[in-house]
Structure formats: structure tokens, C-alpha cells
Amino acid sequence: MAPRSKLAITPPYIFFSFIFLESFLWPAVTPQQPLAPALYVFGDSLFDSGNNNFLPTAAKANYPPYGQNFTGGATGRFTNGRTVADFIAEYLRLPYPPPYVSLPKSDWLTGFNYASGSCGILSETGSQVGACLSLDAQINLFHLTLKFQLPIHFNGPKDLSKYLSKSIFIVSIGNNDYINNYLLDPDIYGTRQQYTPQQFAQLLVHSLSRKLQMLYSLGARKMVVFELGPIGCIPQVAATTQHQGRQCNEDVNYMISLFNDGLGNTLKNLTSTLQGSYFVLGGLNGLGYDAVTNPFKYGLTDSSDPCCTTIVHGTPCIPDLIACSNPYQHYFWDSWHLTEATYKVLASHCINNSSACAPLSIMQLAQV
Secondary structure (H helix, E strand, O other): OOOOOOOOEOOOOOOOOOOOOOOOOOOOOOOOOOOOOOEEEEEOOOOOOOHHHHOOEOOOOOOOOOOOOOOOOOOOOOOOOOOHHHHHHHHOOOOOOOEOOOOOOOOOOOOOEOOOOOOOOOOOOOHHHEOOOOHHHHHHHHHHHHHHHOHHHOOOHHHHHHHHHHOEEEEEOOHHHHHHHHOEOOOOOOHHHHOOHHHHHHHHHHHHHHHHHHHHHOOOOEEEEEOOOOHHHOHHHHHHOOOOOOOOOHHHHHHHHHHHHHHHHHHHHHHHHOOOOEEEEEOOHHHHHHHHHOHHHHOOOEOOOOOOOOOOEOEOOOOOOOOOOOHHHEOEOOOOOEOHHHHHHHHHHHHHOOOOEEOOOHHHHHHO
């Protein structure tokens, strides 16, 4: 059994994922045929577009100022505007995948969003704040989609398999397994008493690998799986842990690096062993860290404080209070999540740059 760590943080209810901001040219998209038949979205609050609105949980973002820069207002996205998943959908010339829990449509063929804020790879993660859809639950919902909703639109299993093989699946999960589990007071879950950081990272990577293989068995072939970001730099963690006067808690960031290293190797192994598969690593942790520690390099003026008003670091946006007037110069939207501006840059790099999303950019992945 691992020794009890001295690290303990106030329980949050939302995960963090990272990215960075710099000037770039967003690729023009003309009203043509979609670049992929569908986009299926799995993950936590990086990608949640409203599923948690319909679940009994405290982890919700369906009130202002969330969505203050989004056309639909406060839809349940944990940011001020669009998410990475939204930008990827725009590039693929697809509608935003609707949250599956909100209104499952039997005639919807361009993909669903199954992501759920506060949840993680482990089924118990996030349970202290209410119900959420773990990755297992999300895959089960996709299985229902595959079994009951999609077949009626295809001539047979062969046509359905071709549709799935050309569709793109994106996954961002694991942040809450640290923020909402391992980093909490050991009396809540006890994982830090049971596992060393190395053992816990291995547990998560092995579990995620099995779940990705399940998606493959259901027909997914093109999968983009994102690294975890520099969680030690988010306001909630940075404000409630001791890190010797530095902006980030490097002990936490080291824990995250163990997971990311294992994830990269696992995705390479899956691609080499599962016939016809393309597992892409969304590997942007380093750039995310650089943007936090060198914000002006990326056009940011604040990489420490949330844009919206919180009671203290570790709480969500206070309902109905106006957020900062310059969200496009802020790295963080609330104590855990990022602004639309930073999400936009992450999506742009992953779409266009095969060193950011490797070994294939999303542009290249859509062409294979």
C-alpha cells in the first residue's frame, strides 16, 4: 500500500483540460460535403455540451455566465463559448453533435455527444457530486445507438461498418480521475493510499485501453484521444496546494506526465495490433504548459485567474454575474476550464498539425 500523500485539495466537481492561445489562421470551410460522415464525442466537461443538464448532479453549466459568447447561450458547455469538439465539427462540416441524453433522434446520422462533466475513466470518479456518465456508461449509450438507431438507415451491416469506419471518434477523459479522485482527501476515495502515482497512471491507462478496444469492437476505426493537460497549473489546484511559490504544482504535473507517457505508448500499440485502426494522440500538454507560464507569447494577458467570478478558487462561476470583458485574453474561464479562445487554438493545431495530433492531424485522418 502506498504511503499517504501530503497532497489534498478541496473537492471540485469539474475536470480540467488544457490548451494554449496564439494567433493563427482558421481554415476556411465552404458549404460542401462533410469531410466525415459523423463525429462521435466521449469525455468529460471538456466536451460535455449538455448531458449533465439532465442528470441529478451539482456539476452543471446551464446558467449564465456560461455560454455568454455562444450562439445558443448557456447550453451546458463548461466555458464561455465553443469547445474543442465544436470546432472539430465545424471543420468537418458537420453540425455540433447533440448531447445524447437531451433528445436522442432516430434520424440523426452525423454523430452524438456522450460526454459528461465530473466523470472519468474509473466508474466511481465524480460520484461525490452526483450522477454522471462514466466512460463505460458512454460506450454503453453508443452501443444502444448502434443497435437501435443506426441500422434502419443502412442497407446492411456492411454499409453500417463502412459508415463507422469513416466516422471520427474523439475522446478526452482522465482529468477527473485525478481532480475528482486521486487528488482529493484520501478519506473520500482512498486511491492515494492504495496506489503510488506510477501505479495509478498504469491503472488508468490500462483501463482506458480496454475501453478503446471496446469502441473498436463496435466499429470505431478513427479515434483521437487527448492527453491530460497541466492540471497542476489550474487555479483550483494552484490555489489550494503548496508548490514553493511557483505558478504551478509540479508534483501534480509530474503525476499527469506518467499518464500521458503511458497513453502515447498504448495508442501506438493499439494502432499496430488492431487491423485498420488509426489511434491519434492529441499531444498538446507541453504547449498548454508553455502558454500558462509564458502567456504573452500566446497573446494572453492572464493565465492565472478565472474570467468569470467565483467565490474562491475551486468553485464554479457565480450564476448571472457578468464575467470579465476580455475573455479572449484569458486562459481560464472558471477554476477548472478554459475559454473558447484557447479551445479554438487547440482544435486548430490538432486539425492542421501532425506534430500536435500525431501521427495524423485531423485533416489527414479524415482523408484516410
